[in-house]
Amino acid sequence: MDEKQCRKVADMLEFYQDLGIDEFYVRRSGATRTATVPVQPVTVIPAPSRNSAPKENAPAPGQSSVAFGKRPFPHYTSAAAPQGVAAAGPTAQSMSLFESPSPTTTRQNETLEQIREDLGDCHRCRLAAGRHTIVFGQGNPHAELVFVGEGPGADEDAQGLPFVGRAGRLLNRMIELAGMKREDVYICNVVKCRPPNNRTPLPDEIEVCSPFLLRQIRTIKPRLVCCLGAPAVKTLLGVKEGITKIRGQLYDFQGTKALPTFHPAYVLRNPREEKILREDFQTIVEFLKSPR
Numbered sequence: 683m684d685e686k687q688c689r690k691v692a693d694m695l696e697f698y699q700d701l702g703i704d705e706f707y708v709r710r711s712g713a714t715r716t717a718t719v720p721v722q723p724v725t726v727i728p729a730p731s732r733n734s735a736p737k738e739n740a741p742a743p744g745q746s747s748v749a750f751g752k753r754p755f756p757h758y759t760s761a762a763a764p765q766g767v768a769a770a771g772p773t774a775q776s777m778s779l780f781e782s783p784s785p786t787t788t789r790q791n792e793t794l795e796q797i798r799e800d801l802g803d804c805h806r807c808r809l810a811a812g813r814h815t816i817v818f819g820q821g822n823p824h825a826e827l828v829f830v831g832e833g834p835g836a837d838e839d840a841q842g843l844p845f846v847g848r849a850g851r852l853l854n855r856m857i858e859l860a861g862m863k864r865e866d867v868y869i870c871n872v873v874k875c876r877p878p879n880n881r882t883p884l885p886d887e888i889e890v891c892s893p894f895l896l897r898q899i900r901t902i903k904p905r906l907v908c909c910l911g912a913p914a915v916k917t918l919l920g921v922k923e924g925i926t927k928i929r930g931q932l933y934d935f936q937g938t939k940a941l942p943t944f945h946p947a948y949v950l951r952n953p954r955e956e957k958i959l960r961e962d963f964q965t966i967v968e969f970l971k972s973p974r
């Protein structure tokens with residue numbers, strides 16, 4: 683290794699240490715770091731397909747990828763939208779999120795409190811400058827169902843809790859219509875700090891923040907992760923198709939299942955889509971009723 687490569691490795695180790703990750707595994711054979719794991723939908727209950735609904739989450743005006751201390755991150759790279767979920771570790775393709783020794787996992791059996799502690803008064807990305815509160819997540823630490831949104835908005839930033847504004851009220855209603863209570867589930871976001879003017883989080887912001895999300899999911903061990911909107915889908919599943927096309931289908935997600943659906947804020951802007959959101963919640967209910 684030359685000096686430049688050594689520096690790179692040292693930076694990478696420092697970065698993971700910042701995240702509280704101390705264990706590393708060496709890949710032995712020819713596999714490349716960016717090998718992709720194809721994420722296949724596993725349809726339990728077919729959802730009606732729709733062709734012409736408007737596209738959710740078009741890039742925000744002026745949005746671009748800003749060079750910001752390029753960091754290695756196996757699930758989401760700032761270079762391009764991923765084609766598949768990048769391997770999280772040497773054996774990621776055959777092991778589950780809950781079992782695998784991966785760079786995004788840290789101590790065995792860590793608690794949400796420990797993850798929150800590692801996050802600290804985070805200043806790992808530019809979002810720290812504009813936030814009032816870190817919105818870590820809320821809910822049942824043993825939930826069967828985890829919702830992952832995009833990032834806190836103004837209400838969430840003020841209260842330090844996820845989905846407490848208008849979109850949150852719609853999410854609460856959907857949860858209740860599905861026969862559950864908000865306290866039964868766990869709710870969090872791809873990024874934990876409010877992006878300015880509620881813009882979509884940028885790839886490098888997702889890159890540094892999402893390891894914490896993955897650790898939360900790994901700790902909770904839910905049966906199902908519901909991805910609310912495109913950033914959650916892209917971050918967790920790496921699928922490139924639009925949310926309109928893939929929503930309502932169950933995906934294998936590293937030993938558990940994930941279901942993409944519309945973001946409640948999108949449904950508030952497009953009320954006719956509420957019917958679809960309800961259908962997807964019905965799929966969630968049916969899945970959770972099915973035997974493990």
Ligand code: URA
Nearest residue numbers: 831832833834844845
């Ligand atoms: N939108 C999100 O994506 N997350 C929240 O917490 C609130 C609104």
